[in-house]
Structure formats: structure tokens, C-alpha cells
Amino acid sequence: MHLHPKRLTVPILFAVAIAAGLAGCDRQNAQAAQASSVAAPATKAATQAAIAQRNAQAAAARIDAKPVALSAAAELGKKMFYDPTLSASGRMACMTCHDPAHAFAPGNDLVAQIGGPRMNLQGARAVPSLTYHEVTPAFFIGPDANDPSDDEGKIELTEQAQRQAVADSGRKVASQAKSTADAGQRVSEVVPQGGMDWDGRAKVISDQAAGPLFDPKEMANTSPQLLLEKLKKAPYAKDMQALFGPAVFSSANLALGEAYFALAQYQKEERAFHPYDSKYDYYLAGRVTLSDAEMRGKKLFDDAKKGNCASCHIDKPSADGHAPMFTDFQFEALGAPRNMKLKQNADAHFYDEGICGPMRKDMAKSTQYCGLFKTPSLRNVATRHVFFHNGTFTSLADVVRFYVERETHPENWYPRDAHGKVVKYDDLPAAHRANIDIVDAPFDRKAGETPALTSAEIDDIVAFMKTLTDGYRPADAKVAAGTPQ
Numbered sequence: 001m002h003l004h005p006k007r008l009t010v011p012i013l014f015a016v017a018i019a020a021g022l023a024g025c026d027r028q029n030a031q032a033a034q035a036s037s038v039a040a041p042a043t044k045a046a047t048q049a050a051i052a053q054r055n056a057q058a059a060a061a062r063i064d065a066k067p068v069a070l071s072a073a074a075e076l077g078k079k080m081f082y083d084p085t086l087s088a089s090g091r092m093a094c095m096t097c098h099d100p101a102h103a104f105a106p107g108n109d110l111v112a113q114i115g116g117p118r119m120n121l122q123g124a125r126a127v128p129s130l131t132y133h134e135v136t137p138a139f140f141i142g143p144d145a146n147d148p149s150d151d152e153g154k155i156e157l158t159e160q161a162q163r164q165a166v167a168d169s170g171r172k173v174a175s176q177a178k179s180t181a182d183a184g185q186r187v188s189e190v191v192p193q194g195g196m197d198w199d200g201r202a203k204v205i206s207d208q209a210a211g212p213l214f215d216p217k218e219m220a221n222t223s224p225q226l227l228l229e230k231l232k233k234a235p236y237a238k239d240m241q242a243l244f245g246p247a248v249f250s251s252a253n254l255a256l257g258e259a260y261f262a263l264a265q266y267q268k269e270e271r272a273f274h275p276y277d278s279k280y281d282y283y284l285a286g287r288v289t290l291s292d293a294e295m296r297g298k299k300l301f302d303d304a305k306k307g308n309c310a311s312c313h314i315d316k317p318s319a320d321g322h323a324p325m326f327t328d329f330q331f332e333a334l335g336a337p338r339n340m341k342l343k344q345n346a347d348a349h350f351y352d353e354g355i356c357g358p359m360r361k362d363m364a365k366s367t368q369y370c371g372l373f374k375t376p377s378l379r380n381v382a383t384r385h386v387f388f389h390n391g392t393f394t395s396l397a398d399v400v401r402f403y404v405e406r407e408t409h410p411e412n413w414y415p416r417d418a419h420g421k422v423v424k425y426d427d428l429p430a431a432h433r434a435n436i437d438i439v440d441a442p443f444d445r446k447a448g449e450t451p452a453l454t455s456a457e458i459d460d461i462v463a464f465m466k467t468l469t470d471g472y473r474p475a476d477a478k479v480a481a482g483t484p485q
Contacts (some may be wrong), residue, residue: 059276076240081266085234086230094263103129104129123217129384132273132325133273284323305441307453352390353371370435408446410422
């Protein structure tokens with residue numbers, strides 16, 4: 001077979017043209033890819049700069065916000081908050097344990113506060129601060145929406161998550177690693193979140209006051225009717241009627257419901273409960289720089305392989321610019337050592353197991369949550385005198401040291417049995433010790449290994465946490481150079 005030269009001319013020229021065109025496309029694609037690779041970091045940097053500027057402006061706005069007059073309901077709640085006549089002893093008010101001079105927490109070093117009808121009974125737990133609860137979500141058990149890939153550290157407590165909430169998942173949530181699980185796995189996990197108190201038994205802030213008002217070791221009212229009679233005699237009784245109507249005292253349920261609402265409004269509206277004026281807030285606003293030790297501490301706080309504190313105590317503003325709350329509102333089983341200064345612990349068979357009781361009753365059968373307590377905000381943590389739900393530590397440095405040595409050197413923190421064996425997690429019954437988190441750093445190390453933090457690094461983390469104390473006032477008004485990282 002012979003190929004005619006003229007017949008080949010057009011196909012050859014056409015092929016050459018196509019090849020030339022493809023080469024041109026390749027060059028254009030390569031140039032576009034190169035331009036894109038250059039533009040991507042620039043775009044990301046510009047976005048990050050814009051976010052940082054927005055966060056700084058939001059932090060400055062919170063610091064500079066003018067006081068706002070309280071509503072009538074909040075003013076009423078304030079009167080109740082300071083009223084000792086609402087207790088059985090006539091000597092205990094809300095502020096007795098939640099002292100405004102100490103970040104609305106106790107100003108003493110008692111492991112639990114003293115109350116009861118004669119003010120001689122020790123409470124069951126260390127009293128938490130009432131600050132920074134204004135955005136605490138209602139208690140629910142649902143998907144872990146704290147996505148570790150979210151650069152803004154936002155906690156998305158969505159309606160979808162609440163619709164999917166279940167009362168009992170059958171999972172051991174404490175052993176799920178926050179820092180290593182991928183996003184696909186995390187969506188299917190369900191975890192307890194939100195609520196008030198160490199065990200979340202008060203679903204929302206307006207439910208919280210009922211606990212201490214009727215706790216026999218605290219304000220010790222014995223019945224709603226008895227408390228109603230006290231409200232009727234209170235100097236603000238007419239205020240209640242003016243605000244809620246003349247029939248407000250017609251039933252205990254009605255009167256107490258309105259009283260709880262007023263107390264909640266006071267905590268939500270009164271800026272002293274959430275001033276957002278710590279040194280860290282000034283740092284976020286770009287008005288001060290952190291010291292070298294504080295900055296080292298922040299980096300260790302954030303480092304997933306070192307302190308890993310930020311996995312639960314989120315220190316970045318949310319995606320919508322809200323201040324960091326230094327909590328993910330979730331619950332953890334951390335294995336704090338048993339505190340024998342709590343009188344209830346003299347009973348060797350007594351265990352405070354957080355979510356599954358004994359103070360909380362509705363989840364007693366959810367044994368996968370036994371030993372889990374709510375992660376508190378670290379704002380104002382340096383002002384506290386005792387730490388953990390049982391007040392077992394009196395030093396912030398010891399808390400951090402316990403975290404990093406709990407698995408590597410448990411003998412430093414737990415007692416030994418009659419055979420000389422260290423009894424780890426001794427404040428939980430043996431059957432529920434498997435709920436303790438041993439997956440997330442710094443709990444992921446083995447006995448005898450080097451702790452995740454040195455003593456000097458622990459000191460740096462403590463220095464950073466001290467920047468979270470409210471009431472900071474800069475020595476000068478000079479705006480710091482640079483942008484918070």
C-alpha cells in the first residue's frame with residue numbers, strides 16, 4: 001500500500017497545529033498553577049490577617065463596653081443573690097459561696113463550703129465559680145461538634161446536634177482521643193455537653209439555683225412551700241408582684257420559677273460575671289504583649305503533644321468573633337485522687353461519680369459516664385484556692401504536674417494498697433476506672449516514661465493561665481506591635 005504525499009499534508013499540518021495548541025495549553029496551565037500556588041498562601045495570609053483584625057476589634061469592644069443598666073428582673077435577682085434569709089440558717093446567701101470579690105467563687109481554702117440549718121455541715125463538692133456561664137449550652141448528649149480542624153476553635157452546638165442527642169450511647173466517651181481522631185470518626189461520637197454544676201444536672205442556668213437552695217448541706221430549705229413563705233416576707237416581695245403579677249405567690253411553683261428566672265437574669269446581665277477584661281483579653285485586642293514566660297506557656301498550652309490543654313480549654317475566639325471561653329463545655333474523666341478532707345470519703349464505699357451520681361439521679365445507669373465531670377472554664381483559675389470537683393489540689397502548678405505525671409509516675413499521686421501496689425484512680429470504683437482518659441496527651445504516656453512537661457514548662461503554663469484573671473489594667477496605654485497569634 002502506498003501513501004500519497006498530498007493526502008498526508010493536511011493531516012500532518014493539523015496534527016502539528018493540535019500539538020502546538022496543546023503545548024500552549026500546558027504552558028498556560030503551568031503558569032496558572034504557578035500563579036495559583038503563589039496566590040494561595042497570600043490569600044490565606046490575607047484571610048488570617050482579616051480574622052485577627054476582626055477578633056482584635058471584638059476584644060477591644062468588649063473591654064471598652066460601657067456598663068448597661070440592669071433590667072427589673074435582673075435587679076430583683078441581685079437582691080435575692082445577696083439575701084441570707086432565703087436559707088434555713090438565715091446566714092447563707094448565694095454570695096456566701098459565690099463571692100464577687102473572688103470571681104464569684106469561695107474566697108477561702110476549704111475543700112467544700114460549710115452550710116446546713118446550723119451552718120455546721122460540710123458540702124459535697126468544691127464550689128465552682130459562677131463567672132462566664134452566660135453562653136453555656138443546655139445539657140445534652142450528642143455528637144462531638146468540637147471539630148479539631150476548625151482554626152477558629154468554634155464549638156458548634158447546633159440544632160442538628162441536639163436533635164440527634166441520645167440519653168445513652170453505650171460508648172466509653174472518655175477514651176476517645178480529641179487530638180488524634182479524624183473528623184469523620186468524631187461526627188459519630190456522642191458526648192455529654194453543657195449544663196450547670198460539676199455533673200450538668202441543672203440543664204440550664206435558670207435551673208441551677210434550686211440545687212443549693214434545697215441542698216441539706218447548703219441553704220437547706222426543706223420544701224418549696226417553705227421557700228415560698230420566705231419570698232412572701234422578703235423586702236422585695238412587692239417587686240416580685242409588680243414584675244410578675246399579683247398572683248405570683250399563689251403557688252410555690254410559680255413563685256420559685258420566677259425567682260430562678262430573676263437570679264439567672266442577674267447573672268446574664270451583670271457584667272461582673274463576665275467582664276472579659278483579663279490580660280489575655282487585652283492581648284487579643286492587641287493592646288499588650290505577653291511576657292516571654294506567658295508566651296512560652298501559651299504555646300505549650302496549645303501544643304497537642306505537650307500540655308494539650310487547648311483541646312478542652314479552647315483559647316481561640318470562635319468563628320463569629322466571640323471571646324474564648326476556655327472550655328469546650330464537655331465532660332471528662334481525669335481520675336483526680338481521692339480527697340480524705342471530704343468527710344463523705346470516710347466511707348470507703350462512697351464514690352462521687354459525677355454524671356452518674358450520686359447527686360445526679362437521672363443517669364445512674366449510664367455507667368459509661370461514671371467519673372465524668374464538666375470541664376470548667378479556666379478564666380480566673382489562678383484565683384481559686386482548691387481545684388477539681390473534690391478540692392484535692394491547692395496549687396495550680398500541682399494540677400498541671402498531676403496531669404503530666406498521672407501515668408508516668410502515679411506513685412506521686414495515688415496511695416498504695418496493703419501489698420504495696422499503687423491504686424490508680426482511687427476515687428472511682430474499680431469497675432468504672434476504664435472510663436478514665438488514657439488516650440489524649442499528656443495522659444498517653446506509660447509508667448516510667450518522661451512526663452510531657454518539665455518543671456520549667458509547668459511554670460510557664462501557670463504563668464499563661466494567670467493572664468486569664470479578670471480586672472487587668474495595663475501599666476500603660478501603648479498598643480503592642482504585631483497581631484495576637
